[in-house]
Amino acid sequence: VSTGKRLACAIRDDDKTLECWGGSSPIPDHDMKSRQYTQISLGKDHACAVDVDRRLHCWQNGADLGGHDVPVGFHVGEEL
Numbered sequence: 001v002s003t004g005k006r007l008a009c010a011i012r013d014d015d016k017t018l019e020c021w022g023g024s025s026p027i028p029d030h031d032m033k034s035r036q037y038t039q040i041s042l043g044k045d046h047a048c049a050v051d052v053d054r055r056l057h058c059w060q061n062g063a064d065l066g067g068h069d070v071p072v073g074f075h076v077g078e079e080l
Contacts, residue, residue, distance in 0.1 A: 004042030011037050026059045
């Protein structure tokens, strides 16, 4: 779970998609449901998430800022 300004998002256990509530999300609906994610982080008006293929995706005000490979050796976190 991550919180931003009047918004919270989480990664669903059942299908690893994103679920957001509480305010307008910077993440377009099709990106929330079309990919599986391992991490999510929200800011004031932006969000970034790492998908299961280790690609970093960022959005601001509904615009996709592009996906990038997470560099080898960069720690992406582990499920507890």
